Amino acid sequence: MPARRPSFIPRLTASVLLAAAGAVAALTTAARALQAHGRRRWDAARAEPDAGYSTEATIIIALLVALAITVVGIISAKVIAKAHSISFL
Known part of the structure; x- marks a missing residue:
């Protein structure tokens, strides 16, 4: 069953x-x-x-652009901080 x-x-x-x-x-x-x-x-x-060369080149260029933007941001932050610390008195 x-x-x-x-x-x-x-x-x-x-x-x-x-x-x-x-x-x-x-x-x-x-x-x-x-x-x-x-x-x-x-x-x-x-x-x-x-x-695949053009794809590889595009990725490398994008990484370099991102690195450049980061470097510019860091340098500009340091320059602005130094400008704020200058005293004219």
Whole structure:
């Protein structure tokens, strides 16, 4: 005799199970397509050795700009502090 299902667990109909199976199949297909697309993009990027140079240069330039802004902020704060400490009397 099979075990009795608790009353709070609803009985799943065949249409619900088929819909769930269809959703899983659709997600699996989408995941495989996304993986294939990523693999094609990866292969294309590896085909040209200079393909990522502009991205790398952009990141380095952005870091240098951030560093320059920080340095200007520090120097200006020190100059302003020194200007406030000057006494004319």
